[in-house]
Amino acid sequence: KAGVTQTPRYLIKTRGQQVTLSCSPISGHRSVSWYQQTPGQGLQFLFEYFSETQRNKGNFPGRFSGRQFSNSRSEMNVSTLELGDSALYLCASSRRGPSSTDTQYFGPGTRLTVL
């Protein structure tokens, strides 16, 4: 069974540019979440999507946005990049449902460096 995949794995951008990261969940998983990991702030929740609807959003500025497609694949976009956006961006998927006892499975992450 294939795991969560993320593309690209590494990305270098300059300040002011925008970036789009992609995540393909495990087959059958309809819930996708995004997290940002930095040495200073640790792991922070960005968004959660379920059946193409954003169900939760973390405390990030509006430059951070996301979406989910009908096949459960998800993208996140960061506009007007800042140096502080340099981080490892992790995507996770789960079978989330009312009676789900499943965990979230994390992808390998996209390492974004902003110069």
Next chain:
Amino acid sequence: ELKVEQNPLFLSMQEGKNYTIYCNYSTTSDRLYWYRQDPGKSLESLFVLLSNGAVKQEGRLMASLDTKARLSTLHITAAVHDLSATYFCAVDMWQTDKLIFGTGTRLQVFP
């Protein structure tokens, strides 16, 4: 606001020794998770704890949950070098996949 605290932040221990990592959270939650992260890698799921008194064991790791005390522990028995990693606990908001992570405990096991 849900907060999750882990201690210790750093743990250097000798092979063969036992130790416990503690995870406190500030409000009621559906479930508690433990993850492992190796340097430069993603998060690997270790345990999901769903109810008060839950205990799960895998190899040298055992996790438990006390929902009344809002406390989970990850106990390491007879540590080996391969357990060197950063361990995170996390709790989720009711019926969501929004995980709130602890600060992580960086474990180093030396001979």
